[in-house]
Amino acid sequence: MSFLRDALFLTRMDTWHFLRRKETILWTFVMPVVFFYFIGTIARSNSGPSQDDLAVLTPADAGFLADQVVARLEKLDYRIVRANSREQFQTFGRRLEIPAGFTESVLAGRQMELHFSLTSDDVNADYDRVRVNRAVYTVLADLIAVTRNGGTATTEGFARLAAKPRMLTLDVKTAGKRVVPPSGFDQSIPGTMVMFTLLVMFTAGAVTITLERNQGILRRLASSSMTRGAVTLGKWGSRMSLGLIQIAFAMIAGTVLFHVGWGPHVPILLLVLASYGALAAVLGMLLGNFGRSEGQVIGLGVVGANLLAGLGGCWWPIEIEPLWAQKLALFLPTGLAMDALHKLVNFGDPPAAVLPHLAVLLAMALCGGYLVARSFRFQ
Numbered sequence: 001m002s003f004l005r006d007a008l009f010l011t012r013m014d015t016w017h018f019l020r021r022k023e024t025i026l027w028t029f030v031m032p033v034v035f036f037y038f039i040g041t042i043a044r045s046n047s048g049p050s051q052d053d054l055a056v057l058t059p060a061d062a063g064f065l066a067d068q069v070v071a072r073l074e075k076l077d078y079r080i081v082r083a084n085s086r087e088q089f090q091t092f093g094r095r096l097e098i099p100a101g102f103t104e105s106v107l108a109g110r111q112m113e114l115h116f117s118l119t120s121d122d123v124n125a126d127y128d129r130v131r132v133n134r135a136v137y138t139v140l141a142d143l144i145a146v147t148r149n150g151g152t153a154t155t156e157g158f159a160r161l162a163a164k165p166r167m168l169t170l171d172v173k174t175a176g177k178r179v180v181p182p183s184g185f186d187q188s189i190p191g192t193m194v195m196f197t198l199l200v201m202f203t204a205g206a207v208t209i210t211l212e213r214n215q216g217i218l219r220r221l222a223s224s225s226m227t228r229g230a231v232t233l234g235k236w237g238s239r240m241s242l243g244l245i246q247i248a249f250a251m252i253a254g255t256v257l258f259h260v261g262w263g264p265h266v267p268i269l270l271l272v273l274a275s276y277g278a279l280a281a282v283l284g285m286l287l288g289n290f291g292r293s294e295g296q297v298i299g300l301g302v303v304g305a306n307l308l309a310g311l312g313g314c315w316w317p318i319e320i321e322p323l324w325a326q327k328l329a330l331f332l333p334t335g336l337a338m339d340a341l342h343k344l345v346n347f348g349d350p351p352a353a354v355l356p357h358l359a360v361l362l363a364m365a366l367c368g369g370y371l372v373a374r375s376f377r378f379q
Contacts, residue, residue, distance in 0.1 A: 003233075006226045010234025014208075015241045021323055024204050028246045029340040033197045033253055039315070040188035040258060053076040055092035063103020064155045064215035065139060070115070093119045094128060106143070107153055111375070181317035182346045185258040190341045191314035193250035194334055196306060197243050197277060201284030201302030205239040209288030210297050213379060232373050236281055243277035263345040272344075272354055275361040276337040281334070282368035313338040336361055 018024050054073060054173045058066045073096075074080055083089035089097070097115040099105075105112050146157040172369055181187070212218050221231050222277060254260040262269055287304070291297035311325070312334025318326050319342070329335025340357040343349040 001227075003227060003230050006230035007233040007237060010226075011237030011241060013231075014235065014238030018204060018208075018238065019245075024200070024242070025165040027196065027204070028201050028242070031250055031314040033257070034253065035192040035196070036185065036189050036250075036258060039192060040185035050076055051094060052094060052124075053081055054094045054096060055081045056088065056235065056272075057089045057095070057097045059102075061096070061101055061104070062098050063101075065103040065106055065143070065153075067155075068099045068158060069098065069135055069193055071177050072138050073132070075299075076132070076135060087183055087291060088246070096132060101156045112299065136160070143327055163251050163264070175187065180346075181319040182255045182259045182342060183317070184220050185254070185260050187347060189250065189254035189258060189260050190345070191246060191309070191338065192314075193254075194276065194337050195305065195309035195376065196250070197246050197278045198283070199305040200246060201239055201243060202287055202305045203298055205281065205284030206288035206291060206297045206301055207294055208292055209235065209285060210291045214378060214379075216258045216295075218378040226377065229373065231378075232285075236285055236369065236372070237279035240278055244274065244352040245283055247273050247277055261345070263348075264357065265344050265351050267340070268351040268354060268358075269344050272340045272358055272361070275358055275365060276333060277288050277332050279332065279361050279365040279368065282365050282372060285372045285376075286368060288377060289372060308332055308334045317342070333361065 056070055056073075058070075070080055078094075081092065083092075089095055095115075095117045099112055099114070099116075101241065102112055102114075114132075114136060116129070118128060142158055142161055144151055146153050146161055149176070151157060181192075209218075218231075222228075226234075251262065255262070284301075287297060287301060312329050312332045313321075313336055318329045318335065318338060321329075330339060335355045340354040343353050344351070
């Protein structure tokens with residue numbers, strides 16, 4: 001009983017000490033929300049290709065062929081916004097301008113140019129160009145089919161052509177469940193939560209151990225009636241408590257401020273995050289245990305946390321990376337946590353899909369805890 005009592009006493013006192021430090025409050029409660037907003041806003045502006053806003057500027061005399069082009073764009077998952085003025089038109093990131101007299105000129109055999117512009121050449125730019133070109137060329141192909149053999153190009157003629165059975169059809173079958181990587185706040189909030197949990201454990205969690213050793217506090221604990229195991233468990237418990245507080249705050253802030261959902265399997269999700277928090281606390285203790293100075297620990301902690309965050313898919317969806325990068329992420333604690341979060345929250349997988357992630361995180365935490373317990377240095 002005294003073993004657990006001593007461990008709980010250290011856990012309670014160290015946790016209270018953490019929460020009184022200004023830098024801990026800043027990096028646990030303030031900076032994550034700032035990162036939620038900025039990274040989520042940037043990622044949302046460059047999010048997936050479906051249901052994109054496309055501003056279309058059409059003069060009054062553009063004619064029915066312009067309407068045919070717009071109808072094709074809507075079928076390609078664009079959300080069309082008819083700009084009422086050039087000023088409104090210029091505010092959109094995707095813009096298509098149809099010239100005056102478009103239909104009349106095309107029917108007269110004169111070459112016309114439609115002007116499509118993007119404000120940023122992001123990862124979806126090529127896909128946007130393909131979709132716009134597809135819409136224009138399908139209208140051109142239908143125009144050739146309607147006017148063949150002396151036919152007249154009219155709206156009714158296009159409608160009759162669309163109603164005819166196609167001589168060539170494409171049979172489409174799914175090759176498996178489509179995985180759409182999360183974007184916006186759905187990516188930034190879990191990713192920032194995972195990154196900052198590790199960052200705080202690698203900095204505040206590790207530095208305090210180094211400081212307490214260099215200041216002789218750990219030596220005084222060693223000379224007390226507390227056992228080595230109670231001290232180690234208490235130090236780990238305080239860092240684990242801080243990690244759980246940080247994770248709970250991130251989830252609440254994400255839900256309340258940014259309306260992020262956490263899927264239908266919240267209990268197993270919390271278990272995965274708790275396992276990740278336990279591992280992060282152990283890794284922070286290992287860094288503090290072997291670090292020699294405050295500067296060394298902070299430097300290694302910041303570099304290590306950011307490296308693991310980048311390689312683990314915290315900054316952007318790992319699903320957009322090459323296959324080798326996705327496989328590498330599964331060997332990292334951040335990658336395991338993010339993959340489990342994506343499966344449960346974004347991809348609709350059952351809880352059984354993340355049991356391997358949970359087992360590996362727990363095994364790593366236990367192995368790391370054993371190493372800390374055997375090698376913990378009081379001086």
